[in-house]
Amino acid sequence: MRSPFFNNMDQGEPVPGHFALQNAKMLRVHLNGDVIARQGAMVAFQGQMDFEYQGAGGVGKFLKKALTGEGAPLMRAKGQGLLFLAHNAEDIHLFYLENEQITVNGKNILAYDAHLQTDIKRVQGAGVMSGGLFNTTIGGTGWVAVHTHGAPVMLDAGRAPTFADGDAAVAWSTSLQIGVNRTIKAAALIGRGSGEAMQLAFQGQGFVLVQSSEGPTVPDHTH
Template identity: 80%
Template sequence: MRSAFFGNLDAGQQLPGHFALQNPRMLRVHLNGEVVARQGAMVAFQGQMDFEYQGAGGIGKFMKKVLTGEGAPLMRARGQGLLFLAHNAEDIHLFYLENEAITVNGANILAYDSHLQTDIRKVEGAGMMAGGLFNTTIAGTGWVALHTHGTPVMLDAGRAPTFADAQSAVAWSSTLQIGVNRTIKAAALIGRGSGEAVQLAFQPTQGSSNFVLVQASEGPTVPPHTH
């Protein structure tokens, strides 16, 4: 699996393949076929393209998405040319999968190759904490682009027990064993102080890639209302 932080790359610099960096907050897709992207993420395109709603991929996946609320609405872009994608000027992180899988927070998906396989899975032991803790797995060979609130950090989860706020964890190796860590006494100090702090707990599996990608915040917050 290959990944890259784009904050350190110059505009116009790119990785091999048809997903490339236009700048740290904009993805350029060299499209010759189709790609799946977040609805509303298209900021410009050059060439001939059509856009349509991306369904859940069968009644089973549709019901999972409805019941869990996992993921963002998606569209499918078809055609030839250059497609430019962004979301709220957030940072972009790319993964290139090589016959493997990652688990991602569906709300952070910007785009992925249309031939990749996706599914929605529940974090065991999470119950209904932190919105239910359902996440999306993406598997196969191809590109995945994620958007993050701030520049993310890649943690090596094979070095030590690793814990991350449920809203801050963006993606991780599907080979990791994942559970939930609850911190009662520190609830007012970490997380959002909801009375019980909840973190995802990651345990490595021997001989596998073990990483966790964490964004620089728990995500955008809604400003307080004045009425």
């Protein structure tokens, strides 16, 4: 799996089907066919393109998505030309899969090659009521782009036991063993402190991509 750092800007001649960073906040896709992207992520395009709603891909996946709330609304872009994608000026990180899989927090998906296979799976050891612990697996050969709230860090889980806040973990190797670590006494100090501090625990050989935030917060209502 290749993961170019988000600040390595590819300003070379575009190649059909290629994902590249126009800048740290914007993805450039040289489209010659179709690609799956987050709804509303298109900020500009050059060429001939059509956009349509992308369903969940079968009754089973539709039910999983409905029951788990995993993922963001998606669209399919078809055509030829340059497509520019972004989401709330967040940072973008690219992965190139080579006949392999990656697990992604669905709400962080920006775009991926349309021929890649996806599924929704639950983190082992996390009950339904834990919230936010259903994630999307993407597999095959092709590009995946995720958006992160702040510049992310790539952690090598093989170096030491690795833990990450469930809202901050963006993507990780499917080869990793995942568990849930709860620290009740530290609930007021770790994470958002909503009663029980909980982290995902990763073991094995692989990586974990962690954003530098637990995600955008909803401002207090004013009247």
